[in-house]
Amino acid sequence: MRFSRFLAPTLKEDPKEAEVLSHRLLVRAGFFRQHMSGVFVFLPLGWRVLQKVARIIREEMDRIGAQEVLMPSLTAGEVWKATGRWEAFGADMFRLKDRKGRDLALAPTHEELMTLLARNHFRSYRDLPQILYQIQTKFRDEPRPRGGVLRSREFAMKDSYSFDATWEGLDESYALHDRAYRRIFDRAGLKYVVVSASSGLMGGSQSEEFMVPSEAGEDRLVLCDACGYAANVEVAEGKREDHSVPSPFQKMEKVSTPDVRSVEEVAGFLNVTPELIIKGLVVRTPTRMVMALVRGDRDLAESKLQRALGEEVRMATPEEVLDAFGAPIGFVGPVDAPPEVEIIADLSVRQVERGVVGGNEEDTHIVGVTPGVDFPVSRYLDLALVKEGDRCVRCGEPLRFRSAIEVGHIFKLGTKYSEALGAFFTDAEGKEHPIIMGSYGIGLARVMAAAVELYADEKGIRWPLSIAPFEAVLLDLDPGKYGEITRKLYTSLQEKGVEAIWDDRNISAGVKFKDADLIGYPFRLVVGERGMREGKVEIQHRFDGTSRKVPVEEAAISLAEWVDHERRHFAPG
């Protein structure tokens, strides 16, 4: 490819819509452009990277016996209604109607369609296990797209689904994916950690996320450097250093707290520390209302509560709270709560004596209350988010917190979708059972952005060889004089299987160097006056800057060998 004929519009200045490093660099270097909020046009460079990532994924998915298919993006509303996700997805799902007025959706994911496929074709235990996957565009109307391609509304995703007859089979399919994912991310050159994650509702299910530590990431990780414990904050456990705090309140009494709602406000108003305050969070499940209590210095971990309740959980709306408690959010509490509302508390609450709770009356709190004495608690569980200062549950060492980009997620679905959509198989005894499923995703553009975040330097991007848009660039500094020599070099590199682009533009050398650094090709071969006086060209490695000068005749061979050597770092296995 000649650069002069290649669409790679590089920019000298940062695009103003871009904040995070990878977004700025990828736009500046001409990999993609934004079309609208959360939607991108991938230019040749960006598309090449995506295809490289896709190729690695395909090879590794095929290696575990998965079969590639392609599902539609345009889907019938009924299938989502059948599993309840027509409602569950809410505004996150792009919806439309066809000319006959039929409900349609742009698929945000494909469990439903894959399950339907399984229902039609996997009828016997003899048909199982199976793994199907696709690389497909997903649509989610994110409330707030951000970080460029890190969270977008239309994005390419590899999603696979496993179908098993037994739970042991699911474990096996899950393990296959775990191994495949490690190989994929290793081959893509990423540094990542595998953390346990929220598995949602399908009780006992396992779920792990593949996370690339980066300030640009939206997820928070809890890590233990001593023993290797790693988890998403949503589910992380910690050893608490909680201690109880003496209370200034002698007896239980109502106090007027006009317009004092949050823990900070209450603490300030009553002149006590947050450790004396008990927060009451009201949540809804599909079947009931629950009040979760957490000590004022901690935050509720919704996914922990969800697991404890075994049902989908969401925060109750202000109206629902007012309805049930007769008091607005901010003043509700466990004392004289409606009897049908179960009161469940985080461990930290047990430490509170003569503390403060909401009064279930506007502008009122109750002080001097003790859990278990002044109000009932049906059970004490770990329901709080781990916080700074907590220690590792396994080894007791201090925990570390980090932001990260979620590039992959694997988890055991169970039978939720197969039951809802009637995907049953017949066992050896002729009995029917729901197919046991797993679901596994990788965000292709996130892999791209994560690599940029990981390795970029002040000059620009530094691609891992395996996902670079081109392996090498040939800088022809004087096309008039050395054009023919460079052309030959280029041809010979092609013959040797090195994927190169030839910068033949008739512009000053500085621009070519800057662009090459910005775009981040792993190797750069320079043909210019300085070297050619001695009949030599320069080959430089972008990553560490090492370079060699070699005679022109040996240049192609030498580069090809170097590239080949480098490829082994990213080789499968």
Next chain:
RNA sequence: CGGGGCGUAGCGCAGCCUGGUUAGCGCGCCUGGUUCGGGACCAGGAGGUCGGCGGUUCGAAUCCGCCCGCCCCGACCA
């Protein structure tokens, strides 16, 4: 959805507060010339519904109202 910021040439910005000639600057683009190993120089040139609609005014990029879009923080997010 709450809070904040922004919208002026392909890109990045100034001008707006305090209304008044042909709306500027840098980059990029075009033509000619000189350069040629780290974002060259000189000369000439093209390119604008000042996000949209409405209002105030003799006069609006500038003031007022509504709307749209984009970004950031938060909320939200198998």
